Amino acid sequence: GENVEQHPSTLSVQEGDSAVIKCTYSDSASNYFPWYKQELGKRPQLIIDIRSNVGEKKDQRIAVTLNKTAKHFSLHITETQPEDSAVYFCAASIRTGANNLFFGTGTRLTVIP
Amino acid sequence: NAGVTQTPKFRVLKTGQSMTLLCAQDMNHEYMYWYRQDPGMGLRLIHYSVGEGTTAKGEVPDGYNVSRLKKQNFLLGLESAAPSQTSVYFCASDGAGARNEKLFFGSGTQLSVL
Numbered sequence: 483g484e485n486v487e488q489h490p491s492t493l494s495v496q497e498g499d500s501a502v503i504k505c506t507y508s509d510s511a512s513n514y515f516p517w518y519k520q521e522l523g524k525r526p527q528l529i530i531d532i533r534s535n536v537g538e539k540k541d542q543r544i545a546v547t548l549n550k551t552a553k554h555f556s557l558h559i560t561e562t563q564p565e566d567s568a569v570y571f572c573a574a575s576i577r578t579g580a581n582n583l584f585f586g587t588g589t590r591l592t593v594i595p
Numbered sequence: 596n597a598g599v600t601q602t603p604k605f606r607v608l609k610t611g612q613s614m615t616l617l618c619a620q621d622m623n624h625e626y627m628y629w630y631r632q633d634p635g636m637g638l639r640l641i642h643y644s645v646g647e648g649t650t651a652k653g654e655v656p657d658g659y660n661v662s663r664l665k666k667q668n669f670l671l672g673l674e675s676a677a678p679s680q681t682s683v684y685f686c687a688s689d690g691a692g693a694r695n696e697k698l699f700f701g702s703g704t705q706l707s708v709l
Contacts, residue, residue: 483654488637516698525685525700526638571637580626580645581689581698582653585637 484509486574488586495562496594503589505572506554514577515548515555520569520588529570530557533577562593597621601686601701608676608708616671616704618686625691627669628653628698629661631682638685644669676708 485508495501507515516531532539532546532555539546543562548555559566569590573583599620608614618627625646630638640653642661650661658680660672669688673680686701 486637491635514696525702527700528697531697573638577696579691580628580643580651581696582628582640582643583638583698584654585639587635587637 484512484574484576484584486572486584486586488572488589490589491587492590492592494592494594497562497564499562501557501559501562501566501591501593503557503570503572503591504554505556505574505586506552507574507584508553509574509576510550510553511576512574514575514581515546516573516583517544517546517557518571518573518585520571522568526571559591562591564593564595567591567593599686599688599699599701601684601704603704604702605705606707608673608706610677610708612676613672613674614676614706615673616684616686616706618669618671618688618701619667620669620688620699621667622688622690622699623666624688624699625666626689627663628687629659629669629671630685630687631655632685632703633682641671641684676706678708680706681708682706 513534518526520526545558572586575583628643629641644663647666684704
């Protein structure tokens with residue numbers, strides 16, 4: 483099955499700086515790559531996603547890039563704010579019907595005021 | 596519109612006991628999923644369903660059974676709980692088609708098996 487690796491496991495940045503989280507996947511058939519944000523004790527929330535026919539997608543301060551050849555994708559958060567502090571998960575799936583996501587192990591982002 | 600609702604929110608079991616977790620969604624979603632989340636391991640898919648009356652195994656199905664008798668409900672059962680099943684369980688659902696592929700999660704169930 484699919485194997486998704488995520489780095490780094492922890493990341494601390496100063497408020498206003500950028501944060502980058504990287505993931506790699508193993509199955510070249512994967513075509514859907516979402517990113518989830520999970521605050522302590524809460525449910526995961528989708529923040530952005532990208533399909534394999536797109537190389538980059540941006541939503542305000544958040545962007546995701548995908549390199550299908552290298553099988554890696556990244557989350558970029560610019561102008562970080564303290565409320566961005568959370569655990570971020572990448573995931574991958576072969577979206578032909580059900581969305582059976584394989585998740586990375588998470589990155590704990592801390593934004594220092 | 597409540598989204599995805601899980602019950603119970605917390606449960607403590609003794610080894611060998613059984614229990615059922617209930618997931619209900621009111622968004623008319625075709626697909627439903629059960630994930631477990633363990634520290635340092637992300638979320639792993641236990642079982643899923645592509646429609647009423649169907650179930651399928653995910654990444655870590657051993658020790659669990661599921662049923663989907665109604666489209667809106669997806670039940671996760673533990674027949675004989677083991678300490679290794681101590682985890683946070685999340686139910687999720689989404690629909691068919693690109694407009695409905697956003698996965699909605701329930702609020703989670705914290706299960707401890709002693």
